[in-house]
Amino acid sequence: TIRFMDSYNVKIIGVLSLNSQLFHIVINRCNNVKIEDARIIAPGDSPNTDGIHIQKSTDIEVRNASIKTGDDCISIGPGTKNLMVDGITCGPGHGISIGSLAKGLEEDGVENVTVKKAVFVRTDNGLRIKSWPRFSKGFVERVRFLGALMVNVSNPILIDQNYCPGDSYCPTEGSGIKINDVIYSGIMGTSAKKVAIKMDCSEQFPCTQIRMQAINLTYHGGAATTACINVSGKQLGLVIPSGCIR
Ligand SMILES: *[C@@H]1O[C@H](CO)[C@@H](O)[C@H](O)[C@H]1NC(C)=O
Ligand SMILES: *[C@@H]1O[C@H](CO)[C@@H](O)[C@H](O)[C@H]1NC(C)=O
Ligand SMILES: *[C@@H]1O[C@H](CO)[C@@H](O)[C@H](O)[C@H]1NC(C)=O
Ligand SMILES: *[C@@H]1O[C@H](CO)[C@@H](O)[C@H](O)[C@H]1NC(C)=O
Ligand SMILES: *[C@@H]1O[C@H](CO)[C@@H](O)[C@H](O)[C@H]1NC(C)=O
Numbered sequence: 001t002i003r004f005m006d007s008y009n010v011k012i013i014g015v016l017s018l019n020s021q022l023f024h025i026v027i028n029r030c031n032n033v034k035i036e037d038a039r040i041i042a043p044g045d046s047p048n049t050d051g052i053h054i055q056k057s058t059d060i061e062v063r064n065a066s067i068k069t070g071d072d073c074i075s076i077g078p079g080t081k082n083l084m085v086d087g088i089t090c091g092p093g094h095g096i097s098i099g100s101l102a103k104g105l106e107e108d109g110v111e112n113v114t115v116k117k118a119v120f121v122r123t124d125n126g127l128r129i130k131s132w133p134r135f136s137k138g139f140v141e142r143v144r145f146l147g148a149l150m151v152n153v154s155n156p157i158l159i160d161q162n163y164c165p166g167d168s169y170c171p172t173e174g175s176g177i178k179i180n181d182v183i184y185s186g187i188m189g190t191s192a193k194k195v196a197i198k199m200d201c202s203e204q205f206p207c208t209q210i211r212m213q214a215i216n217l218t219y220h221g222g223a224a225t226t227a228c229i230n231v232s233g234k235q236l237g238l239v240i241p242s243g244c245i246r
Pocket of ligand 3: 122152154192
């Protein structure tokens with residue numbers, strides 16, 4: 001619907017984007033952008049209708065957005081630095097995603113991203129980091145997921161370093177994206193699948209300094225589980241389901 005490239009000092013306030021053909025709002029190679037009170041609407045089965053896509057941009061704020069769409073509510077691409085996402089309601093949609101990354105060898109990193117007070121309603125994912133299983137110079141560093149409510153979300157917390165939708169022509173060398181220093185704090189609600197916390201990290205570049213605290217995710221009122229490989233870090237206090245980080 002609307003795309004900003006090579007722009008700086010931009011404010012986008014109170015925009016409604018309805019049934020975009022592809023991405024609704026794109027921020028590419030920009031600096032100092034504020035998006036407030038956006039409303040984004042497209043059917044849950046409309047392909048590639050990402051709500052807000054950001055890449056190669058610095059000092060970006062997205063506040064108080066309501067996003068119902070057929071792909072990621074917010075997708076955070078390579079070269080995103082100093083991003084604050086505060087007060088987002090997402091669903092239907094594929095959640096808030098960092099990635100997909102490792103599309104190529106030469107890639108900028110994603111650095112200093114905070115996602116605060118997000119609500120996910122029946123989305124495919126909640127808080128996701130995804131990279132293709134191929135070598136890349138990209139990285140993910142200093143991410144804060146602070147306060148999220150999950151309502152029957154299929155993958156509430158997900159790191160997928162073997163991302164390959166469609167499962168055809170998948171690269172197999174393993175992701176070169178190094179994911180370091182990610183905090184998950186105050187994540188509550190329900191998972192639509194038994195595995196509520198999944199981290200499938202790269203064997204060559206394991207996820208490090210992953211910290212979890214104040215997490216309580218249940219599965220239809222019962223116990224949820226974790227499925228994590230090549231992850232290290234620590235958990236503090238209440239973390240349900242437990243066991244992702246040993
Ligand atoms: C949040 O955005 C909605 C529009 O989507 C607006 O009606 C509401 O006033 C905004 N709330 C705040 C606290 O800014
Ligand atoms: C990190 O990003 C936040 C905005 O979310 C910004 O206020 C802060 O200054 C950034 N930190 C650094 C070290 O650039
Ligand atoms: C949760 O979502 C799944 C589909 O993802 C659906 O089959 C199930 O009925 C939903 N459960 C609740 C309690 O809403
Ligand atoms: C976790 O959440 C469930 C469902 O909301 C609740 O019944 C349970 O008491 C919570 N557990 C803790 C330790 O807070
Ligand atoms: C990664 O996980 C695999 C499967 O659990 C394990 O065999 C391997 O030793 C791990 N690699 C590292 C570097 O921790």
